[in-house]
Amino acid sequence: MGSGDGKVVGAKKIVDRGPENEQFTIVLLADGYTTEEQSTFNAHCDEFVKALTAFAPYDDCAGHLNFHRINVESSESGADDPKTTECSDGTGATVKTYFDSTYCTSQIRRLMSFDAALATKVLNDEVKTWDRAMVLVNSSAHGGAGGGKIGITATGPGWTSTALHEFGHVMGLADEYPTWFGCPGVKETSYYNHSGVEPDSPNATTKTKRSEIKWRQLILPTTKVPTTENADCTRCDTQANPVPAGTVGLYEGAEYCHCGAYRPSYDCLMRTLGVDHCAVCQAWIRSKISLGVTAADLAITPWGYSQVPRTAPYWQTPDIWGDVETGRAHNDLHIRIRNVGGKASQPFKVRVTFVPATGVIDSANEILVDEVTRPALASGGTDEFVVNWDLTPPALPAEYAGYEHFCVIAEIEADECNIGNHRAQNNFVLVGKPPGGSPPPLTLEIANPWDIQAELTIQLTSHDRRLGLHPVDFDPEGMILQPGERRPVNVAFDVDESFDRVRRAEAAFDINHLLNGELLGGVSGKVRAVRPRRGPR
Numbered sequence: 001m002g003s004g005d006g007k008v009v010g011a012k013k014i015v016d017r018g019p020e021n022e023q024f025t026i027v028l029l030a031d032g033y034t035t036e037e038q039s040t041f042n043a044h045c046d047e048f049v050k051a052l053t054a055f056a057p058y059d060d061c062a063g064h065l066n067f068h069r070i071n072v073e074s075s076e077s078g079a080d081d082p083k084t085t086e087c088s089d090g091t092g093a094t095v096k097t098y099f100d101s102t103y104c105t106s107q108i109r110r111l112m113s114f115d116a117a118l119a120t121k122v123l124n125d126e127v128k129t130w131d132r133a134m135v136l137v138n139s140s141a142h143g144g145a146g147g148g149k150i151g152i153t154a155t156g157p158g159w160t161s162t163a164l165h166e167f168g169h170v171m172g173l174a175d176e177y178p179t180w181f182g183c184p185g186v187k188e189t190s191y192y193n194h195s196g197v198e199p200d201s202p203n204a205t206t207k208t209k210r211s212e213i214k215w216r217q218l219i220l221p222t223t224k225v226p227t228t229e230n231a232d233c234t235r236c237d238t239q240a241n242p243v244p245a246g247t248v249g250l251y252e253g254a255e256y257c258h259c260g261a262y263r264p265s266y267d268c269l270m271r272t273l274g275v276d277h278c279a280v281c282q283a284w285i286r287s288k289i290s291l292g293v294t295a296a297d298l299a300i301t302p303w304g305y306s307q308v309p310r311t312a313p314y315w316q317t318p319d320i321w322g323d324v325e326t327g328r329a330h331n332d333l334h335i336r337i338r339n340v341g342g343k344a345s346q347p348f349k350v351r352v353t354f355v356p357a358t359g360v361i362d363s364a365n366e367i368l369v370d371e372v373t374r375p376a377l378a379s380g381g382t383d384e385f386v387v388n389w390d391l392t393p394p395a396l397p398a399e400y401a402g403y404e405h406f407c408v409i410a411e412i413e414a415d416e417c418n419i420g421n422h423r424a425q426n427n428f429v430l431v432g433k434p435p436g437g438s439p440p441p442l443t444l445e446i447a448n449p450w451d452i453q454a455e456l457t458i459q460l461t462s463h464d465r466r467l468g469l470h471p472v473d474f475d476p477e478g479m480i481l482q483p484g485e486r487r488p489v490n491v492a493f494d495v496d497e498s499f500d501r502v503r504r505a506e507a508a509f510d511i512n513h514l515l516n517g518e519l520l521g522g523v524s525g526k527v528r529a530v531r532p533r534r535g536p537r
């Protein structure tokens with residue numbers, strides 16, 4: 001059975017968002033629809049488009065999605081449904097369809113397969129610019145599968161949720177459920193523990209060290225990793241989520257295995273039908289769609305900690321800078337935005353905030369500096385602008401008056417598919433050195449945001465041979481902090497006498513904050529020569 005059991009009728013573009021070479025093209029193919037059932041296929045295509053473009057993150061990217069359908073007539077209606085020992089609920093039906101869709105692949109009834117080579121040929125013949133595709137099967141039994149660039153789904157009750165899950169596979173995502181045959185999983189011995197081979201997919205990992213996790217830039221410093229661990233690898237883990245819903249972390253149980261493989265969130269569409277994609281899966285989908293379209297793409301460079309691979313200085317971005325001073329009402333804060341996309345942008349907003357810079361940044365404490373509207377930016381263009389940063393009360397709350405440095409955050413607000421490059425942080429401090437004297441000590445607040453006791457290590461790094469850093473009141477090799485404990489520490493500077501002989505001398509440094517060996521936060525700064533101001537003549 002196969003291509004002899006039907007014929008290709010032809011392709012039709014059903015959603016047109018622009019030229020094919022500038023958009024991301026999704027194609028839907030029919031299998032198991034007879035000549036009389038083509039209108040049913042057309043309706044199923046409309047259902048799929050409606051479901052996908054209303055679901056995050058595709059909703060934000062819908063303006064870049066072209067959809068085609070390829071009507072294919074099969075000799076008979078439905079799909080093969082073998083009845084075996086493992087697939088005992090199969091009907092035993094053998095159906096003549098064009099792509100030979102079938103249930104009970106690998107002896108799992110819900111797992112479907114089809115003639116992928118034939119489907120690829122039809123796609124190449126009918127819609128040469130296709131990016132991803134789904135085979136819709138005219139069958140009411142639950143089932144589907146995804147892999148490569150083509151997925152498959154049955155069209156029974158509630159089928160669009162299955163289709164969205166399988167399309168996640170088509171976009172490159174792995175299954176996040178911790179079982180192959182189903183929980184409690186007590187008999188699937190080969191799935192108790194993962195092989196240890198690092199998965200290629202972006203939403204599963206075997207790594208437990210924060211610095212090696214693929215999605216580490218989305219894990220807040222306050223989130224412990226691993227976030228959950230399975231205490232009994234002979235069973236699926238049934239513990240409740242220990243953190244707020246949607247928190248990105250490291251949760252044990254993924255890629256069909258009870259232990260040894262980890263997923264980004266407690267729950268996600270790639271684990272449970274009917275829920276949203278997690279933040280990591282959404283970011284990946286946005287990135288894949290953005291690669292296939294010609295569109296505006298506003299960007300601000302993240303600080304080195306969030307770049308892959310991490311780059312020094314960890315706590316600075318080249319796109320936020322300024323000469324600022326606590327207690328001064330007028331401080332120029334410079335922001336730089338680039339359009340790295342292939343088309344001009346629409347006008348956009350940039351929201352600038354700050355938080356007191358402790359060892360761990362708490363975004364919940366963000367204080368608004370300014371929110372500005374910027375004009376449209378041409379492809380390849382750069383927009384540099386200045387906002388005023390008032391560091392006096394009441395703009396600076398009284399409880400922060402003693403802080404000597406802050407973390408500045410700039411976030412682009414624009415209607416774009418790719419938002420992964422819309423936010424940057426800059427945690428910097430300028431320490432003034434008077435002529436012939438020493439810079440004042442720098443006071444930092446360090447913290448343990450976790451719910452367990454942890455060992456804190458502070459790394460002091462100078463990037464200039466004229467500058468030395470040393471602790472005043474702490475042991476940089478390690479100190480124990482209790483859960484939630486915060487404490488101030490002081491860092492002193494030694495500056496070589498040659499520093500004063502250089503006009504506008506500067507020396508850069510990094511102070512890194514590690515908990516149990518994991519890099520969580522810090523500050524990048526400069527010691528700068530301060531010249532006395534001349535009085536009036």
